[in-house]
Amino acid sequence: MDLASLCNPPEQVAAKSATVREGIIRASDNLKQPNFERISTQDLARLFWLYDRTFFRGLLAEAAKRNSGQALVFRLSSTMTRASGKTFLYRRRMPDGKVRANYEIAVASRMLFMTFNQADRPVEVCGLVCKDRLEALQRIMEHEIIHLAELVTYGRSRCSSQRFKELAANIFGHAGTKHDLVTPREHAAVQHGIRVGSVVSFEFDGRQLTGRVNRVNRRATVLVEDAGGRPYSDGKKYQKFYVPLKGLTLASL
Numbered sequence: 001m002d003l004a005s006l007c008n009p010p011e012q013v014a015a016k017s018a019t020v021r022e023g024i025i026r027a028s029d030n031l032k033q034p035n036f037e038r039i040s041t042q043d044l045a046r047l048f049w050l051y052d053r054t055f056f057r058g059l060l061a062e063a064a065k066r067n068s069g070q071a072l073v074f075r076l077s078s079t080m081t082r083a084s085g086k087t088f089l090y091r092r093r094m095p096d097g098k099v100r101a102n103y104e105i106a107v108a109s110r111m112l113f114m115t116f117n118q119a120d121r122p123v124e125v126c127g128l129v130c131k132d133r134l135e136a137l138q139r140i141m142e143h144e145i146i147h148l149a150e151l152v153t154y155g156r157s158r159c160s161s162q163r164f165k166e167l168a169a170n171i172f173g174h175a176g177t178k179h180d181l182v183t184p185r186e187h188a189a190v191q192h193g194i195r196v197g198s199v200v201s202f203e204f205d206g207r208q209l210t211g212r213v214n215r216v217n218r219r220a221t222v223l224v225e226d227a228g229g230r231p232y233s234d235g236k237k238y239q240k241f242y243v244p245l246k247g248l249t250l251a252s253l
Helices: 010-027 039-057 059-070 111-115 132-153 163-173 185-194
Strands: 074-078 086-092 099-109 123-125 128-130 199-204 207-216 219-233 238-243
Touching: 010 039, 010 059, 010 132, 010 163, 039 059, 039 074, 039 132, 059 099, 059 132, 074 111, 086 132, 099 111, 111 132, 111 185, 123 132, 128 132, 132 163, 132 185, 185 207, 199 219, 199 238, 207 238
Parallel strands: 074 099
Antiparallel strands: 086 099, 123 128, 199 207, 207 219, 219 238
């Protein structure tokens, strides 16, 4: 597959993307609404096949299977907190000494569902403004498809490289490589008023403890000063607690 020769004018990108959107809405039981509330790995697989058929005439899946000998793997991740998607290449040596490549595409489902929920701001993915969750998912899948195409063709892929940017622009009309989905940190700040550095209180084993938020992911990491704790760079000792955001109350030291 000659990636460098693929180039779609803007009107063709729009028409093909609309075809994919209509196709996934028809095919999926979950993605019936623009701001869908459920998604499965089967939905990711369907979305990929629609893109492959519409933009690559099915050649990308064929090339990936030739390299790996097995079907692509799709995964939804609730633990990814920075990247909206990732494409993985795993290599394994076979009994005959040959090396096989396995490919996996993962999408950050938690960030996807936090976006277009209550955060009142524009959302950009790959340099394009997305008006709903399905548009954001499409842009994420397009970005990961470019990674897959590079891995299949060249054995490596980096979205900061000039080649990646040109392929993404030529094939999908992308104007950038970054996403602007709502992160757990932004969600905590907007929905709970909690940020890194916030002083919070919470209940633990029947005691009310007060500490400072050190990190926010799926839960908040809270450091509580304790003489028996671990020493930190500020010269104090702390015990570390992982607390659900709903279990935290803003407080003062």
